[in-house]
Amino acid sequence: MLTQTTVGQAAEYFQLLSLEASCDQQEFWDYLILHHDEKAYEFQELVSTVSKENQRIVYPTKNQDLQFSLDVAKMLADFYLHYCTWVSEASYHPKRILDIGCDNGILTCFYAFLYPEAEVVGIDKTKDGIRIASELATRLGLTNITFQQMDYRNIRRLYPSDSFDMITSVRVFHEIIGTLPVPLYWSLEEFLRTSPLSSDYRYLEIIEELLTEDGVYLSTERLESPAALGLWSNMLEAVDLSIDWESSSFIEFHETGVRQKAPIVVATQSNRGKPTMEGITQLYLRNVENKAIGSFSSVAAELMFHQQEPKQFQTGRLLKFHDHWYQIRYEIWSTDTAILVYGCGNMGYRKLEILPLAETEKAYLIVEELFGQYSEQAAVGSYTSLEEREELSD
Ligand SMILES: C[S@@+](CC[C@H](N)C(=O)[O-])C[C@H]1O[C@@H](n2cnc3c(N)ncnc32)[C@H](O)[C@@H]1O
Secondary structure (H helix, E strand, C coil): CCCHHHHHHHHHHHHHCCCCCCCCHHHHHHHHHHHHCHHHHHHHHHHHCCCHHHHHHHHHHHCCCHHHHHHHHHHCHHHHHHHHHHHHHCCCCCCEEEEECCCCCHHHHHHHHHCCCCEEEEEECCHHHHHHHHHHHHHCCCCCEEEEECCHHHHHHCCCCCCEEEEEEECCHHHHCCCCCCCCCCCHHHHHHHCCCCHHHHHHHHHHHHEEEEEEEEEECCCCCHHHHHHHHHHHHHCCCEECCCCCEEEEEEECCEEEEEEEEEEECCCCCCCHHHHHHHHHCCCCCCCCCEEEEHHHHHHHHHHCCCCEEEEEEEEEECCCCCEEEEEEEECCCEEEEEEEECCCCEEEEEEEHHHHHHHHHHHHHHHHCCHHHEEEEEECCHHHHHHHHC
């Protein structure tokens, strides 16, 4: 439950900026065109075609002037509000804050507003972002903030080790190290245990070096699946930062009316962090009712299935869809107290039914029914051991 004061601080800040979320895409573009005419058309044209070149010029186009930059941010204003509310509620007391990839400074200025006793530094590689961010700080009368144009990868030239006790990055690292690659996989646990890290994880070493021993690194990156979040956790671990899974959380918000969810990942230098799979399970199942008997879907189904130990495989059926790589397995497993029907696809589909042992017959009927709905679109097979399953899946 949020207290009045903390909700108030984020809401008050966005009132100061007169920044309100657009609830609908059309409304967003109509507003932008009405108030900014040519700039709005230019920006619309740019974001409607995804290309490397457009990506490069999107920031200078968006950051032509402060009001245009703030009006474009209406698209993300609900995200900003939820993120800032979470930060203020978390009750940190930082003295020196670094915001990596600060862009127009909306979040950086919020930190300076929220922590008036702290010194805040925002860095970004784009000149226009830094110019607009400085204008925003001036408009808000903030004196505890500075902005510097620089590539994050060169920041160690300016700041010695242990310079900051709070470091933040919001939607930035996909631009520095690329989107984390998540191929088709059957088991999240196996994927995270066996996936090698790309050497780019070394850029996170900079954060570990800049962070004080008791400091905190808050990242809200584009980690849209548990596998991407797991890779991020493995990368942090590889540079001796570990996720505090209990403090980490999801925020829910909308982007022009479309519901979204993003993790706020809290990492520290402490090596008391849980192994990635355990942490992910804790985070994703936090609000899922822990039913001994019941149905689960999506990520919760896989994590609940993983938790049922010890379990014995009984039997399985495989669908290999014609003309593409998709495969689905429907399997029956048993534990001492329950019978499990687990549906699992290599494209991410997951479904779990946990039934009382006495309902074994029902479990077989469920498999028949699930299997039957696709069997005409796929080659089919059955297996009675996990070795046989491997041979069939190839
Ligand atoms: C999607 S924006 C996010 C901006 C801001 N954090 C927010 O959420 O409003 C990503 C920002 O990261 C900056 N950026 C990308 N690579 C960078 C690098 N190597 N060094 C510094 N900034 C970088 C971009 O210029 C851009 O302003």
